[in-house]
Amino acid sequence: TQLLEQSPQFLSIQEGENLTVYCNSSSVFSSLQWYRQEPGEGPVLLVTVVTGGEVKKLKRLTFQFGDARKDSSLHITAAQPGDTGLYLCAGARSNDYKLSFGAGTTVTVRA
């Protein structure tokens, strides 16, 4: 059973459109991270959120941590082909050494 559920599993949009990826859980996380993985490479950290309700912006990417620290979203404005990749959310619980990953959302931005 996965702790973190990501939706949608696949997302294909045209360049210039906006998209949102969701990461949900019934567990509370002390921190939540978003990674992007490109084909043939390992995941690379995009952002870490630690406070309920926190919003972080990274250029055209906006990350939000839910008030109850059980969910998060990633919003991309005016998507570009370079945003194509597998987006993974990962959470750390207060009593756990390990990082639990969601199954990922594959985003394809068509030129």
Added chain:
Amino acid sequence: DTAVSQTPKYLVTQMGNDKSIKCEQNLGHDTMYWYKQDSKKFLKIMFSYNNKELIINETVPNRFSPKSPDKAHLNLHINSLELGDSAVYFCASSQGLAVGGPVEQYFGPGTRLTVT
């Protein structure tokens, strides 16, 4: 300079064989990990070492044995390979442990293991 490197990049072998994957990090981190990513892209922790001490050992068959000769290296040896072992294996490192805290993990490029 590559921060986390793995060898080999690709590994094709037959069922029943024994193989090893090597990982090295030059970031000076004290914690290293092995993850398995299946065909559906789900990334699951297998092992973690902190200062050469095993701290995470998920439900992984005994055929998988990690070895950390020093803080910069974490190798994975797999005995009696099975078809279900086919996956991409990622090594990662971080400074410190994610005990509820936000540690950034740096991943290697992965080793694609195919068992035929």
